[in-house]
Amino acid sequence: MNKFLKKLHPGYSLRAQISLASAVMVLLLSAAIGFYAADVSKRQIEESEGNAFELRAKNALDVLDRGMFERSREIQNAAILNEIRDPLAPIEHKREILTRLQATFNAYAWIGICDPDGVGLVGTGRYLEGKDLSKRPWCSKGRDKTYIGDVHDALLLSKLLPNPSGEMFYLVDVAAPVLDRQGVLQGVLCGHIFWRWAEEVLDSKKTPGKDIFLISSDGTVLSGPAKPQSKLADLSPAAMQAISTNQSGGSQLVKWNDGKTYLVGFSKSSGYREYQGLGWASLVRQDVNTAFAPARQLQQHIWLVGAALGLLFAWLGWLMAGRIARPISLISQAADKVAGGDLEYELPARLGEGEVAHLSTAIHDMVVNLTHEIKQRKEAEQGLRLSAKVFESNTEAIMITDAEQNIVMVNQAFTQITGYGADEVLGQRPKLLSSGRHGPEFYEAFWHALRANDLWRGEIWNKRKNGEIFPEWVTISALRDETSQISHYVAVFLDITERKKEEERINYLANYDVLTGLPNRYLLSDRIEQAFSSAQRNNFKVAVLFIDLDYFKNINDSLGHDIGDALLKLVAARLKTCLRRSDTIARLGGDEFVALLSELDSSEEVIFVAEKMIESLTEKFTLGEYQLSITPSIGICIYPDDGETSVELLRNADLAMYQAKDDGRNNFKFYSPDMNRKALERLKLETFLRVAIVQQQLSVYYQPKVSVLSGKMTGMEALLRWQHPELGFISPAVFIPIAEETGLINEIGDWVLRQSCLQARLWQAQGYDIVPIAVNLSARQLKQDNFAARVVTILREAGLDAHYLVLEITESMLMSTGESGLQILEQLRDDGVRLALDDFGTGYSSLSRLKNLPLDSLKIDQSFVRDIVTDPNDASIVSATAVLAHALNLKVTAEGVETQEQLDFIRMLNCEEYQGYLFSRPIPASEVVKYFLPD
Numbered sequence: 001m002n003k004f005l006k007k008l009h010p011g012y013s014l015r016a017q018i019s020l021a022s023a024v025m026v027l028l029l030s031a032a033i034g035f036y037a038a039d040v041s042k043r044q045i046e047e048s049e050g051n052a053f054e055l056r057a058k059n060a061l062d063v064l065d066r067g068m069f070e071r072s073r074e075i076q077n078a079a080i081l082n083e084i085r086d087p088l089a090p091i092e093h094k095r096e097i098l099t100r101l102q103a104t105f106n107a108y109a110w111i112g113i114c115d116p117d118g119v120g121l122v123g124t125g126r127y128l129e130g131k132d133l134s135k136r137p138w139c140s141k142g143r144d145k146t147y148i149g150d151v152h153d154a155l156l157l158s159k160l161l162p163n164p165s166g167e168m169f170y171l172v173d174v175a176a177p178v179l180d181r182q183g184v185l186q187g188v189l190c191g192h193i194f195w196r197w198a199e200e201v202l203d204s205k206k207t208p209g210k211d212i213f214l215i216s217s218d219g220t221v222l223s224g225p226a227k228p229q230s231k232l233a234d235l236s237p238a239a240m241q242a243i244s245t246n247q248s249g250g251s252q253l254v255k256w257n258d259g260k261t262y263l264v265g266f267s268k269s270s271g272y273r274e275y276q277g278l279g280w281a282s283l284v285r286q287d288v289n290t291a292f293a294p295a296r297q298l299q300q301h302i303w304l305v306g307a308a309l310g311l312l313f314a315w316l317g318w319l320m321a322g323r324i325a326r327p328i329s330l331i332s333q334a335a336d337k338v339a340g341g342d343l344e345y346e347l348p349a350r351l352g353e354g355e356v357a358h359l360s361t362a363i364h365d366m367v368v369n370l371t372h373e374i375k376q377r378k379e380a381e382q383g384l385r386l387s388a389k390v391f392e393s394n395t396e397a398i399m400i401t402d403a404e405q406n407i408v409m410v411n412q413a414f415t416q417i418t419g420y421g422a423d424e425v426l427g428q429r430p431k432l433l434s435s436g437r438h439g440p441e442f443y444e445a446f447w448h449a450l451r452a453n454d455l456w457r458g459e460i461w462n463k464r465k466n467g468e469i470f471p472e473w474v475t476i477s478a479l480r481d482e483t484s485q486i487s488h489y490v491a492v493f494l495d496i497t498e499r500k501k502e503e504e505r506i507n508y509l510a511n512y513d514v515l516t517g518l519p520n521r522y523l524l525s526d527r528i529e530q531a532f533s534s535a536q537r538n539n540f541k542v543a544v545l546f547i548d549l550d551y552f553k554n555i556n557d558s559l560g561h562d563i564g565d566a567l568l569k570l571v572a573a574r575l576k577t578c579l580r581r582s583d584t585i586a587r588l589g590g591d592e593f594v595a596l597l598s599e600l601d602s603s604e605e606v607i608f609v610a611e612k613m614i615e616s617l618t619e620k621f622t623l624g625e626y627q628l629s630i631t632p633s634i635g636i637c638i639y640p641d642d643g644e645t646s647v648e649l650l651r652n653a654d655l656a657m658y659q660a661k662d663d664g665r666n667n668f669k670f671y672s673p674d675m676n677r678k679a680l681e682r683l684k685l686e687t688f689l690r691v692a693i694v695q696q697q698l699s700v701y702y703q704p705k706v707s708v709l710s711g712k713m714t715g716m717e718a719l720l721r722w723q724h725p726e727l728g729f730i731s732p733a734v735f736i737p738i739a740e741e742t743g744l745i746n747e748i749g750d751w752v753l754r755q756s757c758l759q760a761r762l763w764q765a766q767g768y769d770i771v772p773i774a775v776n777l778s779a780r781q782l783k784q785d786n787f788a789a790r791v792v793t794i795l796r797e798a799g800l801d802a803h804y805l806v807l808e809i810t811e812s813m814l815m816s817t818g819e820s821g822l823q824i825l826e827q828l829r830d831d832g833v834r835l836a837l838d839d840f841g842t843g844y845s846s847l848s849r850l851k852n853l854p855l856d857s858l859k860i861d862q863s864f865v866r867d868i869v870t871d872p873n874d875a876s877i878v879s880a881t882a883v884l885a886h887a888l889n890l891k892v893t894a895e896g897v898e899t900q901e902q903l904d905f906i907r908m909l910n911c912e913e914y915q916g917y918l919f920s921r922p923i924p925a926s927e928v929v930k931y932f933l934p935d
Helices: 003-008 014-079 091-104 137-141 155-160 196-201 237-245 293-339 355-393 412-418 440-453 497-511 521-538 552-559 561-577 603-616 646-662 677-694 732-742 744-765 787-798 811-816 819-830 847-851 872-887 900-908 925-931
Strands: 108-114 120-123 170-179 185-194 211-215 221-223 249-255 261-268 281-287 397-402 407-410 455-463 469-480 486-495 541-549 584-589 592-600 621-623 626-628 632-639 668-670 698-707 713-724 728-730 773-776 805-810 834-840 857-860 891-895 913-915
Touching (some): 014 108, 014 170, 014 185, 014 211, 014 249, 014 261, 091 108, 091 120, 137 170, 137 185, 237 249, 237 261, 237 281, 397 412, 440 455, 440 469, 469 497, 497 521, 521 541, 521 592, 521 632, 521 646, 541 646, 561 592, 561 603, 561 621, 592 603, 603 632, 646 668, 677 713, 677 732, 677 744, 698 744, 698 925, 713 732, 713 744, 713 913, 728 732, 732 744, 744 773, 744 787, 744 805, 744 925, 819 834, 857 872, 872 891, 872 900
Parallel strands (some): 713 773, 773 805, 834 857, 891 913
Antiparallel strands (some): 108 120, 108 185, 211 221, 249 261, 261 281, 397 407, 397 486, 455 469, 469 486, 541 592, 541 632, 584 592, 698 713
């Protein structure tokens, strides 16, 4: 190869190597940037376009859902028109109304009514009149409530309606029951909606270059660039899987059966207002080749620019390398002679102060000294071999540094312990092993002892190559030369990790709970004493919280100790999150924990922590197949108010904890002998009541009202019940006053009213001949300005006629009701709601006020009925009350009738109704149906 070609060949020329390396680096960098930029661009396109596709799909579904809701509302409104509901209205008049409705809303292919037997009664264009429609879903399912059917073909209508194309019609059905004024079914009103209005919404022309599909709940393609009625699972299983597994919508890359990959965005129908939707989904797609075209163009542009820069840098590298390589080539020629054994060769001196001149001088000096050193080296080799064997075979790590602390030698044990090979540490300083655990004072003492005694022995924490910190026992010696100057340092050390672990294990077992990892009783006592000392110095308070898990023994006994231990670990973790880093949570044993809160300014901080602990345990614990609930009882003591020693505080906190258990569990109590017990009880019940509302612990029972003459149920009273998960049944007499005081009664009262109306409507829909339901009102409810409107709204939402609702007010409410309250009662009466006076005789009502109230009935309190047979005074009161009520044209209901003698007495007084244990206790809704008369 000639000289010129060698200069261009990287294998022979440093100059060519530098030039080529410059070009390659630029090209590789350009390629990497191109790939990276394209990848980022693709991800951005995928994310932005995918979100846009998903939004387009969602918007299309929203339009469809709103359209279906409007059509449903149109049919419902038409079904309650008097001319449609009236069975005596002429058929021609009904057909005229339906034809006008179809002309107004041109989305309908046909609107008509089938009679209760399923025979076509009337329809636009006289189509389907007289036809048997009983098997049509809209005719059978629309009898009880509004019906919205999915897309279907219409073989019959496609033949009857004008259809020049002869193509199959696809329709959507919307139907509603037609009831007369007495609620008797007269038929079903149905509207067949042309499917083409939905296809217009999904027109792909609105998104050029992108396809849009509408898919039914079973995966059938209802609209889109695919064969009608085809299955999406056949077109793209991955797309079908994505729609099935996502709750609302999303976007991703999906492969279709045409062999192409598409970027798709999809959304699921969520309905609109009362319309729940038919489970439709919409999907927008675009071929990835089209979607990612900008990313490919960006990548190609970067590559072209990189290629041009690569050529430029190769040329620049060639020029710069020439200046570097020329003097080095001269030194290389001289080095070849010396390497060939010509030790007498005199390398030409190169004058100057540059690196090349210094290199030339160094090579000259090296050749002069080389011959002399060869002899000495051979003599020392034998001794070095022996020393090397001893050095390498030593099981203790050995590290030797020079006087400047540069590592000059290590043995194999050093590598095994630290992970560093000799080639990695030679020339380095021992500082590379530093763990960072020792401060400046440690190293000052270390160097002082080493320089004074030429020896230091002790324990040091160092760091391995992999970052692991480990303890070692080290002996460091200083070696001095013949002038007494330190020449080397020798460190010999052992890894004592296992010994330290054993020491830590012993210390851990002595101070920590093995199961939960929390401090145990001994460590807790030590930290309490430290907290006391700090509190005395800084005038702070310290709190001790004794925590016991309620009914934990039941879990151990029923599910086993392994489940119990696992639950304790989870409880410990949650309790720990409720504390500050400066606080302590310890386990004393079993299901008992103690929290130590230091540096407190007030008891409010303790209350916050206690409430946080209770709240943290509210969420259920998942242990395998079990979903477990656990509640804490917490006793609290404050230092120095409740004790001055750890034993005293723990004992008092334990007593407070038991008081918390006696007060119903799942709460906390401060240790205070003089604390007002009733106030605590009220606070606890208020807290529980708020939780009961959220956790739906309240329920409604019903006690029948019975006709005195017939013995049949003529009404019922809705009674609120509270079954607490821990305290069991809580009497309304206990929690209703609390609800009144806190204002919770408004929320609870509305809930009871809504539940009662919905239950009555449900019984009515099931075919029962329902009776009025009486609901008790509170004074707070009646003082709300919009109360009458809210009652009417609840009745309307439930679909219940107002005369099935009776609102009961008490005498005490009458006394406190002002003019506004009387107006509300009159408005309710005008709206059709019945009113009853409850607990008559227990208050101090004014007869003049009583006669002006819009009442329908009066209830005699059970306290008078209880002894009506044996107490002449009660008998007189009940008799007078019945006479007074009848004089005011009020129906009389006697409460608390429990014996036949009491019933005979009120029958003699011509009382219309009674309620009491003689007929039935308050019972849940599922048991009430046995008292209904057949419809």
